[in-house]
Amino acid sequence: MTLPLIPSMPLTDLNSKTFSVSRRGLAIGAAALFLPERAFAQAPQPGGADTAIVVDRARTDPIPIAVPAFAGADGDAGRLGRDIAGVINNNLARSGLFRAIDSAAFINGAPGDVPNFANWKGIGAQALVTGRVESQGGDKVRVEFRLWDVLPGQQIQGTAYSTTLSNWRRIAHIISDVIYERMLGEKGYFDTRVVYIAGTGPRDRRIKRLAVMDQDGENNRFLTDGSWIAKSPRFHPTRDQIAFMSYANNRPRIYLFDLGSGRQQPLGDFSGLTLSPRFAPDGNSVVMSQTTQNGNSDIYSVDLGSRGARKLTDSGSIDVSPCYSPDGTQIVFNSDRGGDQQLYVMGAGGGGAKRISFGSGRYATPVWSPRGDLIAFTRINGGTFSIGVMRPDGSGERILSESFYVEGPTFAPNGRVLMFWRETPARDNRGSGFSARLVSIDITGFNERQVATPTDASEPAWGPLPG
């Protein structure tokens, strides 16, 4: 394969144009942590059919890329240079779309301003990332990187960031996303977080805490103390906020958790048990399920301003797990109105529900791809659980992973990767051997990988890319 053809500019042509990178709070009360200093040698974005992702690339031809340690003079800068390159290598390799060339194969050490392309060509690198870290006094550092197309020996991208030492991981993720986008022609997903439920303790007294981490499993934080069961967390599309279900005070209902302040508040005062929240794509409302007095469940939309609730289904059955299409016009949900659990799509205002799942077994936990082209689901067929995708009209069903127990796919913001969780059965009547672990997989069904978490983990929900 060939790399996208991108005209490079000479290193001396420093483009003063900056691109804005909005930030999100990483810690309570954190201030702005970095600014892109300037983008230089900004080349036009790749586009057109040549750069469209082919669906089987994960299997056939990962791009060989070399990311040597970023150069750094003193102790902190040198350590940071190695750590940043390590995070970038890990991100790109885990995507399955790149092959990170082992540094043991590198012929020379840290390159100068213009790499010796013959050496990198010699070890099979198609792309090369070089960088430099400079201490700027106090805890400030400047991180500069350049992405090179090795065969023609041209620079594809060069950008510098100023940041604080403690924010180095985000810089590594942002650089990873730039590399991904310039090489593949679509947005990355590395500068994102995942919220999930951390499980500890024996199964009959299971402690389930709300937790958040970077998409690569780093920077794990537990957000609730475990006094009450937490479930079904979901990120707000733009705010630093999570909707989730809590059993606080033995009154199970949906809460909004503010990541900046650590405070939470009930979504509203409802007579029934409320569950399975999901933010609307515009972030102005939450769609959820509420149980009725007779034991059924209906879907409601709750406006986040007025907190008024609008009933969207009234089927006399269980209607749960609603999720909007990315354009906000439709809702896919789980219902047993036809006898057993199946997937249905209706208009965002309710009504006109059409069943879309018709394979053997039951279907659950539908989520709409951010690209709009697929709905991912859990399927229960006999003793086997599987994760799959289908088109929104129910056609083209593909099973990606199956085992004793898998559930709950969530899409990366670029629609290219799914995360879900897998459980192993207890091998005795004390529950020994039970585990719940997060797994990621490419939507092609290739590149399945466990996501490291400090405890058992379930119900992952991928957060958005910072706007």
Place this chain on the structure above:
Amino acid sequence: MNFKILGAFAAVSLLAACTTPDTAATGGNGATAGTSTVTPGSQEDLVANVGDRVFYEYNKSSLPTEGRGTLDRQAAWLGKYASNNVQLAGNCDERGTEEYNIALGQRRASAARDYLVAKGVSSTRITTISYGKDRPVALGSNEAAYAQNRNAITSVR
């Protein structure tokens, strides 16, 4: 926890021993050791002499015949101890998805509540909750454990 499992098995053995609600309501034959130490009208009394839980079939919320017998005894017991309020907690086995199971557990709890109300227990004395599959009483991954975990458990509040 062991106590709860024992409770479940006590209820099952009672059902096997007693074919009519009337004989069951007067106290289980096999539970005489329990009756001598428990306070009448207490949760322990409910567990040992009445049966604190009913069981459901896989992915179902309709009450099987055995469950109706247990709830008949609970209704009679609640008639006798009229100051007792109860919570019915619906539970599911691990072979279902999280959110659907919360809804299914609620349906199980509601089905048990509706039966008690039909037998004359005031609905104001009963609250319901669902734990989905988060509070299993049996910890194995096998059919026997799943059968124990598909339940609605009555507890005095």
